Amino acid sequence: MPKIDIKKTVSETMKSLAVRKSTLDPDAGNVENKISLAKYIRGASGRGWEDADVDKSLYCTVNKVLTEGTSTAGGFLVAPEYSKDLIGLLEAKSVVRQLGPQILPINSDTINIPRNTDGSTAYWVDEDTATTESDLTFGQLTLVLKGLGALVRTSNFLLADASPAIDALIRNDMMSKIALLEDLAFLFGTGGDQPLGLYNDPDISSVILGDPNGAAPTVDNLYDAMYAIEANNASYNAWVMNPRTKNTLRKLKDANGQYIWQMGDITKGEPDTLLGLPVKMTTQIPITTTCGVNADCSHIFLGDWSEFIIAERANEGLKMAISDEEGDSFAKNLSAIRGVLRVDSGARQPGAFYIINGVRA
Numbered sequence: 404m405p406k407i408d409i410k411k412t413v414s415e416t417m418k419s420l421a422v423r424k425s426t427l428d429p430d431a432g433n434v435e436n437k438i439s440l441a442k443y444i445r446g447a448s449g450r451g452w453e454d455a456d457v458d459k460s461l462y463c464t465v466n467k468v469l470t471e472g473t474s475t476a477g478g479f480l481v482a483p484e485y486s487k488d489l490i491g492l493l494e495a496k497s498v499v500r501q502l503g504p505q506i507l508p509i510n511s512d513t514i515n516i517p518r519n520t521d522g523s524t525a526y527w528v529d530e531d532t533a534t535t536e537s538d539l540t541f542g543q544l545t546l547v548l549k550g551l552g553a554l555v556r557t558s559n560f561l562l563a564d565a566s567p568a569i570d571a572l573i574r575n576d577m578m579s580k581i582a583l584l585e586d587l588a589f590l591f592g593t594g595g596d597q598p599l600g601l602y603n604d605p606d607i608s609s610v611i612l613g614d615p616n617g618a619a620p621t622v623d624n625l626y627d628a629m630y631a632i633e634a635n636n637a638s639y640n641a642w643v644m645n646p647r648t649k650n651t652l653r654k655l656k657d658a659n660g661q662y663i664w665q666m667g668d669i670t671k672g673e674p675d676t677l678l679g680l681p682v683k684m685t686t687q688i689p690i691t692t693t694c695g696v697n698a699d700c701s702h703i704f705l706g707d708w709s710e711f712i713i714a715e716r717a718n719e720g721l722k723m724a725i726s727d728e729e730g731d732s733f734a735k736n737l738s739a740i741r742g743v744l745r746v747d748s749g750a751r752q753p754g755a756f757y758i759i760n761g762v763r764a
Contacts, residue, residue: 438458439458442454442455442458443458443461494579494583495685496683497582497583497685497687498586498643498683498685499586499589499643499711500582502640503640503709504709504713504748506715507546507713509546509548509716512716512745513546513547514545514714516543516546518541518543519540523539544750546712546747547747548715548745548746549596549597549746549747551585551744551745552743552744553742554729554741554742555573555576555739555740556737556738556740557569557570557573557737558736558737559727559738574742585744586687588600589601589711590602590687590704591603598746598747598748598749599749601704601711602758604749604753607750607753607756608631609759609760610628610761611760612759612760612763613695614761615695616694616695616696617761617762618761619762619763620651620655625652625677628703629678629705631757632706632755632757636754637710637755638707639680639706639755640708640709641681641705641706641708642677642680642681642683643684643685644683644684644701644703645685645686645689645690645702646684647690647764648762648764649682649684663677664676665677688701694760700761700762701762702762703759703762705757705759706755707752707755707756710750710755711748711751712749712750712751713746713747714748715745716745716746721743722742723740724742725738726738726741
């Protein structure tokens with residue numbers, strides 16, 4: 404609030420009052436009688452305009468000021484400020500690589516991993532009795548690298564002038580999208596030009612809750628999944644599920660009325676646990692799978708994730724490149740930024756994984 408010369412302000416105000424009274428209140432009659440000099444001075448000096456609407460209106464009319472809120476009254480002189488930080492997207496989380504799978508660098512596009520599918524048989528024998536002969540049987544896990552890529556074209560003017568640097572933003576976004584699509588294939592890949600995911604692996608056991616229409620999971624369902632892996636002489640170290648499933652499970656209680664879901668201490672990096680096992684969540688696991696008459700089903704993955712193999716091209720990883728020669732980029736002064744990853748995956752021991760399907764809220 405500007406400082407005022409009381410004598411000058413009062414004098415000028417009273418002189419202009421006769422001219423401006425119609426603007427203030429054309430139907431008020433004798434406006435001068437409505438003006439309180441004390442209220443006018445109090446408001447003009449910055450001490451508030453309580454019960455002084457007419458006085459305030461007169462002050463604003465007489466004392467027009469420049470403001471940044473109006474462009475032509477000064478707003479054009481106030482330059483906006485732009486942050487160099489970018490508010491990113493809220494995206495699903497990639498989880499499989501966080502669970503400790505075996506990363507297998509290879510120098511070709513294919514690797515065959517021998518697998519023992521059946522062992523010899525031992526027998527009790529009497530003295531001077533021939534031992535029954537038995538054989539071992541073998542198979543193999545074949546992984547063939549698949550290409551996964553993304554490409555974005557951008558103006559070279561934007562590359563040179565943008566702040567923050569647009570090439571870094573594009574690269575980071577590409578890496579995120581490639582990681583998410585890779586993770587989705589590890590879980591639900593259909594094979595062919597993408598990895599065969601655990602969900603579609605015929606060697607991995609699963610169950611449909613409330614077969615065929617799905618059902619909300621119970622504590623017993625979780626124990627049954629654990630037993631199914633134990634029956635294969637395997638172990639397990641983590642669950643993977645959609646957050647909606649977490650919301651269902653964290654309300655479950657055991658026979659003693661205790662919640663089976665234990666919240667981790669994020670300040671210590673401790674994850675949430677379910678029946679003593681860490682839980683990873685991703686919205687890439689759908690909650691719209693059709694089971695029977697219902698289309699709101701989801702999935703829970705349980706397994707020993709150290710038995711999951713990810714094969715990738717040695718010494719490459721995610722390859723990033725930029726070129727102005729793609730298509731008509733050179734003529735239009737554009738650059739194409741490309742990211743490519745070659746990868747395949749599979750369960751080293753299928754018996755170490757189990758999937759609960761038909762999971763409803």
